[in-house]
Amino acid sequence: MRYRNDRMLLYIGMADALAAATEYLEFPRDSEHRRRCLEMRSFHSNPIHAFVPGFYTDDTEMSVANARVLIEYSAPYSSLQFADSYVREFARGGQRKGYSSRFHVLWRQVRSGSELLAKIDPRSNRNGAAMRATVIGVLKTVQEVLRVAEVQARISHNTPEGIFSARVVALLSHFALYENAALEEGHTYCLDNLPREDVAQFGYTLSQSRPARPIKAYEHQGISVAIETVHAVVMLMRTSRSLLDMLRQIIRWGGDTDTVAAIAWGIASTRLQDEQLPAFLEQELEGGNAQTGPAYLRQIGYELMAKFA
Numbered sequence: 001m002r003y004r005n006d007r008m009l010l011y012i013g014m015a016d017a018l019a020a021a022t023e024y025l026e027f028p029r030d031s032e033h034r035r036r037c038l039e040m041r042s043f044h045s046n047p048i049h050a051f052v053p054g055f056y057t058d059d060t061e062m063s064v065a066n067a068r069v070l071i072e073y074s075a076p077y078s079s080l081q082f083a084d085s086y087v088r089e090f091a092r093g094g095q096r097k098g099y100s101s102r103f104h105v106l107w108r109q110v111r112s113g114s115e116l117l118a119k120i121d122p123r124s125n126r127n128g129a130a131m132r133a134t135v136i137g138v139l140k141t142v143q144e145v146l147r148v149a150e151v152q153a154r155i156s157h158n159t160p161e162g163i164f165s166a167r168v169v170a171l172l173s174h175f176a177l178y179e180n181a182a183l184e185e186g187h188t189y190c191l192d193n194l195p196r197e198d199v200a201q202f203g204y205t206l207s208q209s210r211p212a213r214p215i216k217a218y219e220h221q222g223i224s225v226a227i228e229t230v231h232a233v234v235m236l237m238r239t240s241r242s243l244l245d246m247l248r249q250i251i252r253w254g255g256d257t258d259t260v261a262a263i264a265w266g267i268a269s270t271r272l273q274d275e276q277l278p279a280f281l282e283q284e285l286e287g288g289n290a291q292t293g294p295a296y297l298r299q300i301g302y303e304l305m306a307k308f309a
Helices: 008-022 031-039 058-072 079-092 101-109 113-119 134-138 142-156 160-178 183-193 196-202 225-239 243-253 257-268 294-308
Strands: none
Touching (some): 008 031, 058 134, 079 142, 101 113, 134 160, 134 294, 142 160, 160 225, 243 257
16 A cells, blocks of 8 residues: 555535535525535524534445445455445434435434345446545555455445446545556546456546536436546546645536545545645534544544555
């Protein structure tokens, strides 16, 4: 591992919490709110979803759940291990907001991973499998990264789009941790290492520019949320040289801002850890809660990197 990133989960959480305030804003109604968020002087609530300022969403919570599986078990990792971890972290976080309505109802109903696997409909082509895949990049080989990204994706997003998006996020993270090439070369690394069928169907997201448009909540013009999310993340890796500039671009795009921000910061923070960030991002995250806040995210991040370093 060339670039150890003990604070990966903390960066995921900070970006998630800050961008959650801008998820699915409506314009011109929310233009002034977006302007305040772009100043990055404090956390804000979301005028649509009423998220509590400074609290992260399912993007971070499920990334933590995946990280705990990698820490607590050994390969080969199983779908049941991941499902159990999702149920536990949902309970730890107090059934937080941010999950899709369908998943939030399901998570409240189940008490174990086996029950979750029995009840879940895994046919989603949205970005839930990608949003939690950044931590998988810590695994030591490309083959294991691809396999585990797929295992956890199939639980809830067992579609070509869901699996592809998880593989790309995990590969980009692995590239940032283990390779010495510049971050903007990550898309080439993905093209070289993804299964051929993935490249044939979705490779354009790795090689073509993305129009400046919101990341929609649902499939739009035949393009799934998972594919839109990956395309946005790849563009950010290729063009951004600053975490804060990256976040500003995400907010200006609009749409599913917190998911894109959580993924992008989780990957890019491996190479941009020296950037000076506003102090409130860490100090006020989760209200400083010892059970879910910065100290917890730092500890999980340390354990994750220590196991594979």
